[in-house]
Amino acid sequence: xxxxxxxxxxxxxxxxxxxxxxxxxxxxxxxxxxxxxxxxxxxxxxxxxxxxxxxxxxxxxxxxxxxxxxxxxxxxxxxxxxxxxxxxxxxxxxxxxxxxxxxxxxxxxxxxxxxxxxxxxxxxxxxxxxxxxxxxxxxxxxxxxxxxxxxxxxxxxxxxxxxxxxxxxxxxxxxxxxxxxxxxxxxxxxxxxxxxxxxxxxxxxxxxxxxxxxxxxxxxxxxxxxxxxxxxxxxxxxxxxxxxxxxxxxxxxxxxxxxxxxxxxxxxxxxxxxxxxxxxxxxxxxxxxxxxxxxxxxxxxxxxxxxxxxxxxxxxxxxxxxxx
Numbered sequence: 405x406x407x408x409x410x411x412x413x414x415x416x417x418x419x420x421x422x423x424x425x426x427x428x429x430x431x432x433x434x435x436x437x438x439x440x441x442x443x444x445x446x447x448x449x450x451x452x453x454x455x456x457x458x459x460x461x462x463x464x465x466x467x468x469x470x471x472x473x474x475x476x477x478x479x480x481x482x483x484x485x486x487x488x489x490x491x492x493x494x495x496x497x498x499x500x501x502x503x504x505x506x507x508x509x510x511x512x513x514x515x516x517x518x519x520x521x522x523x524x525x526x527x528x529x530x531x532x533x534x535x536x537x538x539x540x541x542x543x544x545x546x547x548x549x550x551x552x553x554x555x556x557x558x559x560x561x562x563x564x565x566x567x568x569x570x571x572x573x574x575x576x577x578x579x580x581x582x583x584x585x586x587x588x589x590x591x592x593x594x595x596x597x598x599x600x601x602x603x604x605x606x607x608x609x610x611x612x613x614x615x616x617x618x619x620x621x622x623x624x625x626x627x628x629x630x631x632x633x634x635x636x637x638x639x640x641x642x643x644x645x646x647x648x649x650x651x652x653x654x655x656x657x658x659x660x661x662x663x664x665x666x667x668x669x670x671x672x673x674x675x676x677x678x679x680x681x682x683x684x685x686x687x688x689x690x691x692x693x694x695x696x697x698x699x700x701x702x703x704x705x706x707x708x709x710x711x712x713x714x715x716x717x718x719x720x721x722x723x724x725x726x727x728x
Contacts, residue, residue: 535588536633539600544607546630548597548614554637555671555691557595562619566597566628573613585609594689595673596636639673639689641717642698646707650684653677656707663706666697692719 539545548566550556558566567590577584585606590599601607614630646656653674661669673689690698695716698705703714 535600540633544601545633547636551627551629642688642690643715645685647683650679667694
């Protein structure tokens with residue numbers, strides 16, 4: 405195909421290609437019609453080419469110079485490249501070339517963004533003590549306690565020492581017989597060290613091993629023993645808040661026991677305490693006899709120069725002793 409020689413003809417070809425591209429983009433012109441229109445344009449270009457020698461003398465004169473300069477200002481180099489490239493083989497290609505020549509941004513052809521799949525949270529393992537109930541029903545749940553002191557609890561250092569000693573004894577059992585006892589889980593609940601055994605042989609081994617251990621207290625020894633969960637004294641949750649300067653747990657027990665009858669504070673277990681600028685919060689585990697004594701004074705025992713108020717949980721019906 406003969407290419408246009410004058411700038412005016414080049415601009416007309418590019419302008420026609422841009423309009424065809426826009427009409428094709430909006431669906432008003434199909435590829436066949438665009439191709440036919442382009443063919444007729446090519447025919448007109450051939451006619452214009454035959455009279456190129458006549459128009460050259462006019463374009464060079466001063467009379468046509470103004471309109472030529474105006475055409476050149478509206479004609480970019482990208483349009484000239486698009487015009488010389490010739491017709492495309494598909495409508496989509498002409499849309500891209502025409503949009504670039506006209507300075508339009510191509511729209512995304514894809515549909516709406518598909519919804520993102522919700523991220524699944526990693527599954528957490530079962531909570532501590534999920535095997536204790538079943539082990540208790542099968543008499544396979546043991547609780548480590550200080551011998552002859554059921555209301556005295558072990559501190560964290562004691563529990564860590566017991567764990568390490570049990571692991572040493574397990575290795576010794578493997579070296580001696582090639583087998584070792586097995587357990588479901590172990591952990592501290594309500595300040596008591598619990599272990600759930602797999603079978604009776606494992607419980608018997610644990611009972612004998614714990615019975616041979618002696619922990620070190622503050623200046624005295626603490627012989628240990630393993631008892632069934634039903635033999636552990638049941639302690640009830642008791643919460644108290646003391647306004648004013650924090651007295652501390654030892655001073656609090658000293659005053660509240662001396663100023664009130666029927667409170668067995670030697671059996672109480674401190675489970676949590678929090679000190680603020682305005683007072684101190686303490687959460688105790690108390691025995692049922694102490695709860696009855698507090699109930700007799702409307703849960704407001706004497707303390708120091710006034711009274712404090714306790715909030716005590718109710719005992720479960722028919723519980724008696726049980727796991728804490």
